[in-house]
Amino acid sequence: MDTNSQSTRQRNRKTLLIALAVFLIPFLAALALHKTGLYKSVGTSNRGALITPPVAFESIPLLDEQSQQLDPGSFRKRWWMVYVMPEECDQSCENSLYQMRQIHAALGPEQSRVATMLISAHELKPRYQTLIANEFPELTVAYTKPSGLRDWFNDTDNDALKSSQVGYIYLVDTMGAVFMYYPTYADEQESILKGRDMLKDLQKVLKLSKIG
16 A cells, blocks of 8 residues: 555544544533533532533534634633623623623632633624723633524523523533523622522532532
């Protein structure tokens, strides 16, 4: 066999295996978490709603503000609070952004283990871009297509997420499993109170897992 042809086949095989691993590993990790029940103790207090089974965060394609594909691997090894923003950022939307910022600040020494992200299926209007730049400079902003959002939770048992994915805050673990979500609130005081519930859930999973 020609040496060059053999080398090309080996490279192609390696590329294929890497591509398969990128998609399969997060899915298998999420499935394992579901079967082992690691998050069941978190959900017993009914603070957040468990996503059953968890879905792979990498199953939704994300772009940065320059329309470049974001590397899924860059999100691993950290916990994430992810807010999926509606096209019009109403009061509950703004409350959610402040809520995530306050929760992150309240984590104290654990802050470095957790990051925050906003996902939008629409181009952000200038006033929202200004708001984020001035008030939430640590927030990662990512974009996806509406079809990406619609397909995100096809394999879960959560009918609410299948019909609408915007306006929720999601928790994502260090292996890329989206395992819990929270509604958002237009009333500021209610948003603060529910934010405390989310903080307790997040503190609990951080204590259960030392990864990240």
